[in-house]
Amino acid sequence: MRSHYWLLLAAGFAAFSSCQKSYNPPDLVISGGTGSGGTGSGSTGSKLVKYESKGVNTSESTTITYQYDASGRLTRYDETYVDSSNVATSFYFKYNRDASGKVTQVVTNELAASAPGQGYPDTVVYNIHYPGSSSNFDYARYSMDLGGGALVFRDSSVFVYNGAGEVTDKYSYFGAGPTPLNLSGHYQYTYSNGNITILKIFDPSSSQSTPYGTFNFQYDDKPASLYLGNESYLPGLDEGFSSKNNPVKYTITGSGLNESVSYSYQYNTDQRPVTGIIYLVPGKVAYNVKYTYQ
Numbered sequence: 001m002r003s004h005y006w007l008l009l010a011a012g013f014a015a016f017s018s019c020q021k022s023y024n025p026p027d028l029v030i031s032g033g034t035g036s037g038g039t040g041s042g043s044t045g046s047k048l049v050k051y052e053s054k055g056v057n058t059s060e061s062t063t064i065t066y067q068y069d070a071s072g073r074l075t076r077y078d079e080t081y082v083d084s085s086n087v088a089t090s091f092y093f094k095y096n097r098d099a100s101g102k103v104t105q106v107v108t109n110e111l112a113a114s115a116p117g118q119g120y121p122d123t124v125v126y127n128i129h130y131p132g133s134s135s136n137f138d139y140a141r142y143s144m145d146l147g148g149g150a151l152v153f154r155d156s157s158v159f160v161y162n163g164a165g166e167v168t169d170k171y172s173y174f175g176a177g178p179t180p181l182n183l184s185g186h187y188q189y190t191y192s193n194g195n196i197t198i199l200k201i202f203d204p205s206s207s208q209s210t211p212y213g214t215f216n217f218q219y220d221d222k223p224a225s226l227y228l229g230n231e232s233y234l235p236g237l238d239e240g241f242s243s244k245n246n247p248v249k250y251t252i253t254g255s256g257l258n259e260s261v262s263y264s265y266q267y268n269t270d271q272r273p274v275t276g277i278i279y280l281v282p283g284k285v286a287y288n289v290k291y292t293y294q
Contacts, residue, residue: 044269045270054289061082126234170239225291
């Protein structure tokens with residue numbers, strides 16, 4: 001389990017035309033902070049530069065460092081994940097922006113790093129599409145040739161927005177070789193007070209009328225450790241970064257699903273979490289987490 005991905009989703013990326021409303025994403029410039037730490041260890045400030053998690057009674061851990069441009073916009077993160085067998089995997093995601101600040105490409109070595117020697121290219125480039133002059137992307141996609149044109153994988157995601165400019169649906173598609181793109185995932189989001197409160201996951205092989213999994217989220221009233229607005233839906237990032245506060249609990253219900261995860265934090269003087277504990281079941285610690293800011 002990569003514990004920073006609190007939505008616990010696997011997302012693909014696909015292309016297809018989508019109707020969306022024009023929307024200007026939230027300002028991603030993150031203000032600095034001052035003062036000494038709160039009751040927990042860690043750092044003050046409000047720009048997240050490092051995230052660490054360590055499993056309890058396991059070697060599993062995650063370390064992520066974040067980089068920003070002069071305007072405070074995310075440009076790259078580097079992640080090292082150590083699994084329960086103490087095997088480490090390191091990879092990066094880079095977010096290339098145009099002159100206006102919009103992310104137009106996402107570059108990563110995640111596939112090659114996660115499966116060395118399997119023929120994956122050193123890097124994969126996702127192209128991010130914006131309709132007309134809109135500042136909101138409507139799809140992201142990539143294609144990957146593993147056989148001199150004989151075996152081409154295509155992966156894409158389509159995004160649908162509501163009138164408030166929030167992503168309400170994400171459709172993932174996948175295709176291999178000459179076959180057309182097929183729906184591989186559908187995720188539906190409900191918001192309240194700037195936070196994702198309900199996530200529904202639909203089985204692409206079903207009628208899409210009933211979700212097979214539903215997440216219900218609860219939050220604290222403190223600023224999120226990392227808030228990226230709709231950019232959190234870009235490849236490699238976590239949809240949870242679109243929420244303005246920090247999750248304190250979520251429950252999963254559905255076909256054969258019944259799970260509850262809770263979080264406990266200590267905060268710095270800027271009211272952002274500096275340390276935390278993730279409980280997979282009440283009273284059982286699963287991960288200790290730490291946040292470092294500038």
